[in-house]
Amino acid sequence: MASTEEFGLFIDGKWESPPGRDRFVTKNPANGEEVGSFVSAQPEDVGRAVAAAAKAFPHWRDTPAPKRGEILLRVAEELRHRKESIGRVVTREMGKVIAEGRGDVQESIDFVEYMAGEGRRLAGETVPSELFRKFCLTVRQPKGVVACITPWNFPTAIPNWKVAAALVCGNSVVLKPASNTARCAAEVVKAYEAAGVPPGVLNLVTGPGGVTGNALVDDPRVRAISFTGGVETGREVYVRGARALKMVHLELGGKNPQIVMDDADLTLALEGVLFGAFGTSGQRCTATSRLILHEKIYDEFLGRLLERLRSFRVGDPLDEKTDMGPVASADQEKKVLEYIRIGSSEGAKLAGGGEKLHGNDYDRGFFVQPTVFETKHGTRISKEEIFGPVLSVLRAKDYDEAIRIANDVDYGLSSSIYTRDVSRSFRAIQELEAGITYVNAPTIGAEVQLPFGGVKNTGNGGREAGSVAIEEFTEIKTAFIDFSGHLQKAQIDPR
Ligand code: UN1
Numbered sequence: 001m002a003s004t005e006e007f008g009l010f011i012d013g014k015w016e017s018p019p020g021r022d023r024f025v026t027k028n029p030a031n032g033e034e035v036g037s038f039v040s041a042q043p044e045d046v047g048r049a050v051a052a053a054a055k056a057f058p059h060w061r062d063t064p065a066p067k068r069g070e071i072l073l074r075v076a077e078e079l080r081h082r083k084e085s086i087g088r089v090v091t092r093e094m095g096k097v098i099a100e101g102r103g104d105v106q107e108s109i110d111f112v113e114y115m116a117g118e119g120r121r122l123a124g125e126t127v128p129s130e131l132f133r134k135f136c137l138t139v140r141q142p143k144g145v146v147a148c149i150t151p152w153n154f155p156t157a158i159p160n161w162k163v164a165a166a167l168v169c170g171n172s173v174v175l176k177p178a179s180n181t182a183r184c185a186a187e188v189v190k191a192y193e194a195a196g197v198p199p200g201v202l203n204l205v206t207g208p209g210g211v212t213g214n215a216l217v218d219d220p221r222v223r224a225i226s227f228t229g230g231v232e233t234g235r236e237v238y239v240r241g242a243r244a245l246k247m248v249h250l251e252l253g254g255k256n257p258q259i260v261m262d263d264a265d266l267t268l269a270l271e272g273v274l275f276g277a278f279g280t281s282g283q284r285c286t287a288t289s290r291l292i293l294h295e296k297i298y299d300e301f302l303g304r305l306l307e308r309l310r311s312f313r314v315g316d317p318l319d320e321k322t323d324m325g326p327v328a329s330a331d332q333e334k335k336v337l338e339y340i341r342i343g344s345s346e347g348a349k350l351a352g353g354g355e356k357l358h359g360n361d362y363d364r365g366f367f368v369q370p371t372v373f374e375t376k377h378g379t380r381i382s383k384e385e386i387f388g389p390v391l392s393v394l395r396a397k398d399y400d401e402a403i404r405i406a407n408d409v410d411y412g413l414s415s416s417i418y419t420r421d422v423s424r425s426f427r428a429i430q431e432l433e434a435g436i437t438y439v440n441a442p443t444i445g446a447e448v449q450l451p452f453g454g455v456k457n458t459g460n461g462g463r464e465a466g467s468v469a470i471e472e473f474t475e476i477k478t479a480f481i482d483f484s485g486h487l488q489k490a491q492i493d494p495r
Contacts (some may be wrong), residue, residue: 004034007186009041009206012052013199018045024207026180029095029326030317030365036093036183041207046174049203051218052224053145055173056200058355061142061170068168069119073378074195075164079105079156079188086156086187086320093183094155095282095325095366097317108160115164118470122169124477124479131493133484140474142170143247144223147216149237150177151229152328152388153283155184161464162204162226163192166282169473171224174203176216180329183208211235216333217241222366224251226464228285231385232459237459249462249472251453253385254413256434256443257406258288261399262296264418268440270304271389272418277441278312278370281327282389285458286414286444289386292402298395302374305393306352309370315361326366329389333366336388337492339381340371343390348375348382351393373470377405379386380488385411399424407433413454426431435463437448 004025008015012132022040039045060068083105091101122269124138148162159175166173173486176186189204205212217225217240227237228251241248258276260269293301317325327333333356341355353369361367371390375382382392396402406415415434419425425439435454436446446452453459453467462472482488 006036006037006208007039009045009049009231010037010186010189010193010202011045011203012056012203013051013193018042020046024142024179026093026183026284028365029094029328030225032364033092034205035089036186038179038186038206039184041205041212043211046205046212046215047219049174049205050145050216050221050223052200053174053203054221056198057144057172060167060172060198060201063170065122065168065170067119067120068170069116071195071197072112072116072119072164072168075192075197076109076116078191078194079109079112082187082191083109086184089187090155090184091317091325092153093181093330095317097322097325098320100280100495101317102155104154107154107157107448108153111157111160111171111468112164114448115168115469117306118165118168118467120471122474127155129480131482131484131488131490133482134488135481135483137479139477139479140169141471141477143475144171145221146171146173146473147222147225148173148175149216149225149227149229150175150185151155151405152178152181153280153285155181155190158191158228159185160187163188165464166226166473167197167201169470171468171473172201172207174216174222176205176207176213179206189460203294213237214240215333218244218393222246224331224473226252227242248460249464250287251464253387253411254284254285254287254454254458255383255385255409255411256288256291256414256416257290257292258416258443259396259402259406259418259422259428260297260301261295261402261417261419261421263420265440266297266301266304269418270301270308272416272442273305274308276416276444277391278389279444281324281368283328283332283387284444286446287387288416288443289391290382292396293393294402295395295397301352302393306372309352309372312370314357314367316368324370325387327368330366332388333368336368336386336390339386339388343373343375343379343381343392345380346379346381347374348392353389377408377420399427403428403431407431410457411454412456414438414446416441416443
């Protein structure tokens, strides 16, 4: 058997394996194969990474933004060149089906390219002064050293969302990815290295959140933290950052609804919920975890959904014909099975799935059937984020009740409504409490040129991606230029 490939930390432009550190391995959740071996970084390693970023910052800040953008374009080229090989690493390390593994890398390419263009924008504003011969404007400036802490479910896309936006704005970065997808992060960093990002501008540290992550968050030289992950860890990061008055950007969970009205194209809505609920084995922040059906189409739609699931192929995610791969880890499997148990114990009706899969193709991996519960609004499975292939189906008597149910959860990331009624579509855009609303499309599949983020416990108000991505990573400098030649007093001089 080939030995497991070893990866170091990437600090100041060099891959290094400090002596005496523990190592951890990542494993393919479909079959237990080892995918990579990584350093468990100690606080002093994190300190060196932050020091390298701090040292590299002034020169990177002073590099013209269009030049920074050009380097990002080269990163996009490197990623494009490696799309197939990195896509396969995504699938092997995290378990999403290969089409989605490639999609993860494509989303990276799209975003890096989009941010490269931002190097020629990074716009401030000019506004009039109330005084004579005085000019007022704003410019964007980088924050300094930024920590990017990223999850395993989009193991290349989310690191790129953060890193490319931070870099084009002139920040230097220390990236700390989720441990179980460290290889994906290393592959991303290699693309930045190959593209010629200067030493120290992007650094990679791997290791557990409680040691490596906390050391990064607490380092006084880190001025901003961008975190995507679970709500509990997010809260902890927020509190730690708050003590030092750091800017903390959070992208957390979701409990995203798809509403299907009685006038909807049911075939379209069916395709939508299959992709939204079971794509990525339900492990997207944007995954559809609640299907809210108008009572008039409830039985028909549910029947069709269950029928389709009977031929749904769960299995090897590298096989192009597989519909759904494993969940990403033993912990994920445990959590999903626990929620299935909770659903049954709180009286929800298990309409489909509900089992861990066994047999030759499954025994070395974490395979759970796509699962559908009929339940009442208010049960735990209808309100808590499960982050797995478990869909709660809820009944609504009309549009207003559907919206009420949709909104009555702690999260507000994505949402969807299927209807042919144009007025109701626009009402839903206004009335669904979520950062994202889709009409006649599933809750997943956001595009990088639009803002991404949510309300309530999904975050703390910021947005990633889109043209607003740069807000997270810049300070605004306001400048006043007085060319009148004498002292003018705002608010005081006679008008
Ligand atoms: C996430 O799950 O954290 O909209 C990101 C989507 C993807 C991104 C999801 N483009 O489903």
